[in-house]
C-alpha cells in the first residue's frame with residue numbers, strides 16, 4: 001500500500017468536517033464535501049416564514065454543504081483558490097463519487113449507529129486501495145466496521161483531528177484490530193509530512209488518549225464549578241490566557257467543541273468503563289444535558305455557556 005493521496009472525500013460538513021476539508025484543500029488536495037442537505041424547508045426556515053422560492057433557501061439548495069464550510073472557515077487565512085478544490089455534494093445523491101478518491105474521512109455526528117450505517121453505505125462504493133478513516137472522538141474503531149468485509153476493515157482506521165483542524169497540531173491515529181499496519185505507517189507519514197501534524201498512534205480504547213484525559217478534565221472542572229458555586233467567567237478567567245493557555249479557557253472551549261458533541265463523547269466513555277469511580281467522573285451533569293436538550297449546542301447554535309454575538 002503506497003499510493004499517494006491526491007483526492008479525498010469528507011463526509012459530514014459540520015464544525016470538524018468543514019475544517020478538515022479546508023485544511024486538505026489548503027495543502028492542495030481536492031476534496032468532495034458531502035452532507036445531508038435537507039431538500040425541504042428546514043425548521044428554522046419555516047419559523048422565518050420562508051418558502052422554497054425564497055432566495056436564501058434557493059441558495060442553500062444550490063450550494064449544499066459549502067454554506068456550512070464558509071460559516072466555519074476564516075477563508076481570508078487561506079490561499080484564495082482553496083475553496084475551488086472543494087466540491088460540495090448531497091450525501092444521498094453523490095456518495096457513489098467516493099469511488100474516485102484515495103481517502104474517505106467520516107466526520108458525522110458522534111453516534112455509533114449512525115457511523116456504522118454510513119460506513120456500510122460507504123463500503124458499497126468503496127474500491128480496494130482507498131483508505132477510509134473516522135474522525136470519531138472516541139468510539140471504538142473496530143466496532144464501527146465490525147459488520148464490514150475483511151478487506152474494508154483492513155483499510156479502515158481512526159484519524160482524529162482536533163478542533164480547529166488547521167491550528168491544532170495533534171492528530172491521533174487509531175488502528176482497529178484488522179487495520180493493515182502498512183496503512184497505519186502510510187497515514188502517519190502522510191499526516192506528518194503533507195498535513196503538518198504531530199501524530200500519536202493510540203490504542204482503540206474509549207476516547208483514545210487525548211479525549212480520555214481531556215474530557216475528564218473538562219467534566220471535573222464543570223462539576224467543581226457547580227458544586228462550589230464558581231461562575232463561568234471566573235473559571236474561564238483562571239483556565240485561559242491568564243494561565244498562559246490563550247485558547248483553552250474551559251467554557252469557551254466547550255462552546256467551540258459543541259455541547260452536544262461533548263455530551264456524546266462523555267457518554268461514550270461512561271458506557272464503556274466499569275470502574276465506579278471513573279463512571280462518577282464521566283457522568284455528564286444534568287445542567288449540561290439540559291442545556292443540550294434546549295438546543296444550546298454552543299457556537300454552532302448561537303448559545304452555549306456564552307451567547308454568541
Ligand code: NAD
Nearest residue numbers: 012013014015016017107108109110135136137161163257
Ligand atoms: P457537527 O455537529 O458540527 O456536525 C455533524 C455533521 O454530521 C452535521 O453536518 C450533520 O449534518 C451530519 N450528520 C448528522 N447525522 C447524520 C447522518 N445520519 N448521516 C450523515 N450525516 C449526518 O459535529 P462535529 O463537531 O463536526 O463532529 C463530527 C465528528 O468529529 C464527531 O465524530 C465528533 O466526535 C468528532 N470530533 C469533534 C470535535 C469537536 O471539537 N467538535 C473534535 C474532534 C473530533
